[in-house]
Amino acid sequence: MTDNTHKEAQHLHRLILFSDAVFAIAITLLAIEIHPPEHWRGVADLFGQMQHKLMAYVVSFAVVGIYWVSHRRTYSRLRRADGVLDGLNLVMLGLLALLPLGTELLWENGNAASVFVYVGLVTAIGLAHAAAWGYAAFFGGLSEPMPALEKIYVLLRVALLPGLMCSLTFVSLITHTPWGWLGIALVVGGLSVINRLMARKAAAVQTAEA
Amino acid sequence: MTDNTHKEAQHLHRLILFSDAVFAIAITLLAIEIHPPEHWRGVADLFGQMQHKLMAYVVSFAVVGIYWVSHRRTYSRLRRADGVLDGLNLVMLGLLALLPLGTELLWENGNAASVFVYVGLVTAIGLAHAAAWGYAAFFGGLSEPMPALEKIYVLLRVALLPGLMCSLTFVSLITHTPWGWLGIALVVGGLSVINRLMARKAAAVQTAEA
Amino acid sequence: MTDNTHKEAQHLHRLILFSDAVFAIAITLLAIEIHPPEHWRGVADLFGQMQHKLMAYVVSFAVVGIYWVSHRRTYSRLRRADGVLDGLNLVMLGLLALLPLGTELLWENGNAASVFVYVGLVTAIGLAHAAAWGYAAFFGGLSEPMPALEKIYVLLRVALLPGLMCSLTFVSLITHTPWGWLGIALVVGGLSVINRLMARKAAAVQTAEA
Amino acid sequence: MTDNTHKEAQHLHRLILFSDAVFAIAITLLAIEIHPPEHWRGVADLFGQMQHKLMAYVVSFAVVGIYWVSHRRTYSRLRRADGVLDGLNLVMLGLLALLPLGTELLWENGNAASVFVYVGLVTAIGLAHAAAWGYAAFFGGLSEPMPALEKIYVLLRVALLPGLMCSLTFVSLITHTPWGWLGIALVVGGLSVINRLMARKAAAVQTAEA
Numbered sequence: 118m119t120d121n122t123h124k125e126a127q128h129l130h131r132l133i134l135f136s137d138a139v140f141a142i143a144i145t146l147l148a149i150e151i152h153p154p155e156h157w158r159g160v161a162d163l164f165g166q167m168q169h170k171l172m173a174y175v176v177s178f179a180v181v182g183i184y185w186v187s188h189r190r191t192y193s194r195l196r197r198a199d200g201v202l203d204g205l206n207l208v209m210l211g212l213l214a215l216l217p218l219g220t221e222l223l224w225e226n227g228n229a230a231s232v233f234v235y236v237g238l239v240t241a242i243g244l245a246h247a248a249a250w251g252y253a254a255f256f257g258g259l260s261e262p263m264p265a266l267e268k269i270y271v272l273l274r275v276a277l278l279p280g281l282m283c284s285l286t287f288v289s290l291i292t293h294t295p296w297g298w299l300g301i302a303l304v305v306g307g308l309s310v311i312n313r314l315m316a317r318k319a320a321a322v323q324t325a326e327a
Numbered sequence: 328m329t330d331n332t333h334k335e336a337q338h339l340h341r342l343i344l345f346s347d348a349v350f351a352i353a354i355t356l357l358a359i360e361i362h363p364p365e366h367w368r369g370v371a372d373l374f375g376q377m378q379h380k381l382m383a384y385v386v387s388f389a390v391v392g393i394y395w396v397s398h399r400r401t402y403s404r405l406r407r408a409d410g411v412l413d414g415l416n417l418v419m420l421g422l423l424a425l426l427p428l429g430t431e432l433l434w435e436n437g438n439a440a441s442v443f444v445y446v447g448l449v450t451a452i453g454l455a456h457a458a459a460w461g462y463a464a465f466f467g468g469l470s471e472p473m474p475a476l477e478k479i480y481v482l483l484r485v486a487l488l489p490g491l492m493c494s495l496t497f498v499s500l501i502t503h504t505p506w507g508w509l510g511i512a513l514v515v516g517g518l519s520v521i522n523r524l525m526a527r528k529a530a531a532v533q534t535a536e537a
Numbered sequence: 538m539t540d541n542t543h544k545e546a547q548h549l550h551r552l553i554l555f556s557d558a559v560f561a562i563a564i565t566l567l568a569i570e571i572h573p574p575e576h577w578r579g580v581a582d583l584f585g586q587m588q589h590k591l592m593a594y595v596v597s598f599a600v601v602g603i604y605w606v607s608h609r610r611t612y613s614r615l616r617r618a619d620g621v622l623d624g625l626n627l628v629m630l631g632l633l634a635l636l637p638l639g640t641e642l643l644w645e646n647g648n649a650a651s652v653f654v655y656v657g658l659v660t661a662i663g664l665a666h667a668a669a670w671g672y673a674a675f676f677g678g679l680s681e682p683m684p685a686l687e688k689i690y691v692l693l694r695v696a697l698l699p700g701l702m703c704s705l706t707f708v709s710l711i712t713h714t715p716w717g718w719l720g721i722a723l724v725v726g727g728l729s730v731i732n733r734l735m736a737r738k739a740a741a742v743q744t745a746e747a
Numbered sequence: 748m749t750d751n752t753h754k755e756a757q758h759l760h761r762l763i764l765f766s767d768a769v770f771a772i773a774i775t776l777l778a779i780e781i782h783p784p785e786h787w788r789g790v791a792d793l794f795g796q797m798q799h800k801l802m803a804y805v806v807s808f809a810v811v812g813i814y815w816v817s818h819r820r821t822y823s824r825l826r827r828a829d830g831v832l833d834g835l836n837l838v839m840l841g842l843l844a845l846l847p848l849g850t851e852l853l854w855e856n857g858n859a860a861s862v863f864v865y866v867g868l869v870t871a872i873g874l875a876h877a878a879a880w881g882y883a884a885f886f887g888g889l890s891e892p893m894p895a896l897e898k899i900y901v902l903l904r905v906a907l908l909p910g911l912m913c914s915l916t917f918v919s920l921i922t923h924t925p926w927g928w929l930g931i932a933l934v935v936g937g938l939s940v941i942n943r944l945m946a947r948k949a950a951a952v953q954t955a956e957a
Contacts, residue, residue, distance in 0.1 A: 124403055131347065131399055137551065138351030138768075141558030145634045146359060149566060153642045160650050178634070182627040186620065189551055193544055200396065207392040214355045214388070222363045230370050334823055341767065341819055348558075348771030356779060410816065417812040424778045424808070432783045440790050557761065561768030565844045569776060573852045580860050598844075602837040606830065609761055613754055 125197035129259075132198045132206060136188060139210045144181040146217045147174055173224040176286060177216055180239055183279055184213065184246065191250050191275060197259045201252055209245035212238065232287050240280035247276035267315060274308065335407035339469075342408045342416060346398060349420045354391040356427045357384055383434040386496060387426055390449055390489065394423065394456065397485055401460050404481070407469045411462055419455035422448065442497050450490035457486030477525065484518065545617035549679075552618045552626060556608060559630045564601040566637045567594055593644040596706060597636055600659055603699055604633065604666070611670050611695060617679045625669035632662045652707050660700035667696030687735065694728065755827035759889075762828045762836060766818060769840045774811040776847045777804055803854040806916060807846055810869055813909055814843065814876070821880050821905060827889045835879035842872045862917050870910035877906035897945065904938065 151174060154166040164171070219238045222231045253259040254268040282301055289297030361384060364376040374381070429448045432441045463469040464478040492511055499507025571594060574586040584591070615622075639658045642651045673679040674688040702721055709717030781804060784796040794801070825832075849868045852861045883889040884898040912931055919927030 127403060128399065131343065133551065134344065134554065135347050135351055135395065137555050138348055138558050139355055141555055142352055142355040142562055144630070145559055145562040145566065146355065148634045148638055149359075149569070151635075151638050153638065153645060160654055163650070163654065174635075175631075178627075178631045182624075182631070185555065185627075186623050189548065189623075193547060203396050203399075204392075207388075207395075210354070211385075211388045211392070214358045215361075215384075218358055218361050218363065225363060230373070234370055234373065337823060338819065341763065344764065345767050345771055345815065348768055349775055352772055352775040356775065359779070413816050413819075414812075417808075417815075420774070421805075421808045421812070424775045425781075425804075428778055428781050428783065435783060440793070444790055444793065553761065554764065557765050558768055561765055562772055564840070565769055565772040565776065568844045568848055569779070571848050573848065573855060580864060583860070583864065594845075595841075598837075598841045602834075602841070605765065605837075606833050609758065609833075613757060 122197075125199070129192070129195055129198040132203060133192055136192075136206060136210060137185075139214065140181060140185045140188070143213050143216055144178060144185070147177050147181070147220055150217065150221055169224045172290070173220045176223070176283075176290075177220040179286075180279065180283060181213070181216060183282070184242060187246065187275055187279070191246070191271060194261055194263065194271070195253055195259050196261050199257055199259065201257060202249060202259060205245065205249035205252055209242060209249060212242045212245055216242075232291070236280065236283050236287065239283045243276055243279040247272055250275050270311070270315070278304070278308075332407075335409070339402070339405055339408040342413060343402055346402075346416060346420060347395075349424065350391060350395045350398070353423050353426055354388060354395070357387050357391070357430055360427065360431055379434045382500070383430050386433070386493075386500075387430040389496075390493060391423070391426060393489055393492070394452060397456065397489070401456070401481060401485060404471055404473065405463055405469050406471050409467055409469065411467060412459060412469060415455065415459035415462055419452060419459060422452045422455055426452075442501070446490060446493050446497065449493040453486055453489040457482055460485050480521075480525070488514070488518075542617075545619070549612070549615055549618035552623060553612055556612075556626060556630060557605075559634065560601060560605045560608070563633050563636055564598060564605070567597045567601070567640055570637065570641055589644045592710070593640050596643070596703075596710075597640040599706075600699065600703060601633070601636060603702070604662060607666065607695055607699070611666070611691060614681055614683065614691070615673055615679050616681050619677055619679065621677060622669060622673055622679060625665065625672055629662060629665035629669060632658065632665055636662075652711070656700065656703050656707065659703045663696055663699040667692055670695050690731070690735070698724070698728075752827075755829075759822070759825055759828040762833060763822055766822075766836060766840060767815075769844065770811060770815045770818070773843050773846055774808060774815070777807050777811070777850055780847065780851055799854045802920070803850050806853070806913075806920075807850040809916075810909065810913060811843065811846060813912070814872060817876065817905055817909070821876070821901060824891055824893065824901070825883055825889050826891050829887055829889065831887060832879060832883055832889060835875065835882055839872060839875035839879060842868065842875055846872075862921070866910065866913050866917065869913040873906055873909040877902055880905050900941070900945070908934070908938075 151167070151170045153163070157163040157166055215238060219235045223235050225231075251272050254263075254272070260268070281304065285297040285300040285304075287297070288300070289295060361377070361380045363373070367373045367376055425448060429445045433445050435441075461482050464473075464482070470478070491514065495507040495510040495514075497507070498510070499505060571587070571590045574583070577583040577586055635658060639655045643655050645651075671692050674683075674692070680688070701724065705717040705720040705724075707717070708720070709715060781797070781800045783793070787793040787796055845868060849865045853865050855861075881902050884893075884902070890898070911934065915927040915930040915934075917927070918930070919925060
């Protein structure tokens with residue numbers, strides 16, 4: 118039995134290492150298709166010509182970064198892994214590995230349809246990640262003990278946040294207004310307050326139990 | 328002696344980490360040669376033009392994913408590693424690293440010969456993996472204690488499953504009939520039943536021993 | 538509480554693994570855009586034609602190597618990680634992942650503006666790294682116990698050293714004079730002396746405490 | 748003091764992980780520049796046209812694989828790491844990362860000069876690896892306790908073997924004679940006998956000590 122528990126913890130460990138490697142490669146490959154322009158005069162002209170590519174790079178780097186942080190957070194709540202989690206995590210990584218392609222689409226052809234496809238891809242990654250968490254927490258019994266309400270909160274955050282933040286970013290980038298940034302600030306601030314309240318409550322529960 | 332055992336466990340650990348990194352890179356590179364078409368109108372046209380590439384990507388991603396799961400599973404049954412396992416594992420990784428090339432072949436030229444080469448490559452990876460397992464379990468004495476019948480079962484599963492599933496997938500994709508998918512469902516279902524029976528038997532043996 | 542400490546140590550561990558993977562990919566990708574010339578006669582001609590590319594490769598490899606060593610050193614002084622460190626570390630990695638692009642700029646167009654952009658990028662990586670260390674040591678309480686003066690020394694070294702050494706290298710490469718190399722030798726020598734003095738003092742403090 | 752020992756072991760651990768990642772990326776990138784020919788008829792024609800590329804791939808994959816095995820072996824004899832080892836290991840990795848470029852040279856232009864450059868690169872990697880081992884074993888005091896003669900034997904093996912085996916391979920590939928393969932068989936057989944004798948002697952020493 119103990120041997121089995123050890124193996125399942127090892128399984129989770131290897132799953133996380135593999136995911137980390139895919140994250141690291143996806144984030145580093147974002148820049149690989151960016152090449153300097155053939156002709157340019159001075160630094161300002163260089164940045165002017167590369168503006169779209171660098172902007173798309175920054176957005177995609179932020180997206181992969183947020184997903185990595187989110188992955189690290191949710192998987193730190195898990196105790197074990199199983200074959201179904203392997204599969205759902207692979208679906209998420211398979212979508213993530215398409216982000217360099219989505220980024221290329223964004224800079225080559227910054228029209229509405231490109232943005233639509235890109236936001237759709239980001240949203241799909243979020244949904245796949247949420248499916249993995251949902252399975253692990255509600256069906257697979259893979260998570261550490263935690264209240265059902267917190268599991269649902271994590272599910273919603275994982276499913277909706279990336280698509281929402283990505284959409285708000287494009288709202289600001291395209292309309293040249295601050296409303297998108299303002300929305301992001303509100304979302305981040307609100308979540309930070311909720312996180313603090315939950316941590317305080319959890320600490321209170323722990324104290325009461327001790 | 329204990330120092331030696333520790334070293335052999337370390338050896339296995341490093342072998343697994345190295346393999347995981349190669350898996351992660353191979354799976355992420357599958358998408359790197361996919362570029363958006365130069366001209367497209369609307370999302371439907373974009374997906375229409377990229378259909379073949381995305382289909383090949385999905386198939387190859389599934390292949391690498393299945394091999395990763397299979398590698399994780401078989402190597403979790405090992406206790407130690409040695410130089411021969413290093414070599415056989417490298418042969419498997421060397422074939423796996425050719426999958427991005429095989430995928431390109433598939434989408435550029437989806438004729439019968441391409442499919443033949445692709446399925447041949449997938450089968451070769453499976454055979455190399457099976458050779459590694461067979462050596463580790465039967466000759467190298469590297470596996471945890473397990474019944475000979477189970478070792479043979481794992482060997483057959485590792486050797487035949489990927490090529491079989493890959494062939495069945497192409498049967499369905501090419502003939503536009505559900506027979507391939509049906510075959511996959513039957514194989515997966517049958518293996519799942521066998522796995523359960525073996526786990527139940529192993530648990531019974533453990534209980535009897537205790 | 539112990540569970541929490543364990544989690545924060547795990548967090549740091551995963552942050553370091555992820556960073557290592559990005560470092561490894563960035564350093565290996567430096568060579569990927571280098572291709573042999575189409576026509577060449579004999580080894581001397583080959584190296585003559587590839588001289589600029591190989592030189593840029595050596596410089597960039599040294600830069601990433603120095604950053605890796607620096608990252609390994611500073612993060613070995615940390616005990617825990619948190620979300621802010623995740624973010625600052627990601628900014629650093631995001632700039633680092635642009636180095637293959639900067640290297641291409643350098644070899645394709647070795648004019649003053651290219652060198653300026655390249656040194657600027659190297660300096661920006663150093664500043665982002667310094668910001669991560671500064672936050673961890675002074676605000677986040679993430680480092681092991683150490684004197685404030687040492688924290689500041691590490692901060693300055695991390696922030697200024699890479700940009701300085703990179704500038705000195707280009708001084709020598711461009712002016713074909715040894716002054717840049719001499720400057721590097723002086724800086725490395727001076728830091729080595731300071732490091733030794735600090736280690737001796739730390740040892741004295743430890744002995745006094747024991 | 749114990750804290751310091753722990754840190755130095757951690758240092759070695761991170762050095763090995765980083766090296767493994769670079770090995771994994773270099774070995775996987777070997778295949779990335781291989782693309783299927785534009786026109787081909789049937790499987791035999793495809794393999795005929797890709798013969799040179801696949802041959803170069805096999806040779807380079809074997810080279811990186813042998814270096815990985817060699818790196819794993821020598822570094823498993825180390826107990827600690829320091830800054831000098833970091834530097835020497837980075838030089839080795841920097842040369843290794845040029846192997847995809849060397850491989851391209853080999854298949855594009857399989858003349859004597861290409862082979863000369865390629866074998867030179869392989870030999871340089873071996874020498875850099877030997878320098879790292881030599882420093883660690885003789886000057887840095889980083890290795891586990893072992894007889895001086897064994898240290899020298901490892902040094903010679905690491906320094907000379909890869910270049911020798913690579914040269915012998917090309918002897919056979921170019922002259923279409925079996926002499927190169929025969930030489931490799933003799934070298935591998937001889938080393939295997941020496942390894943066995945040394946292991947037996949070490950076991951005898953251990954028994955005598957106990």
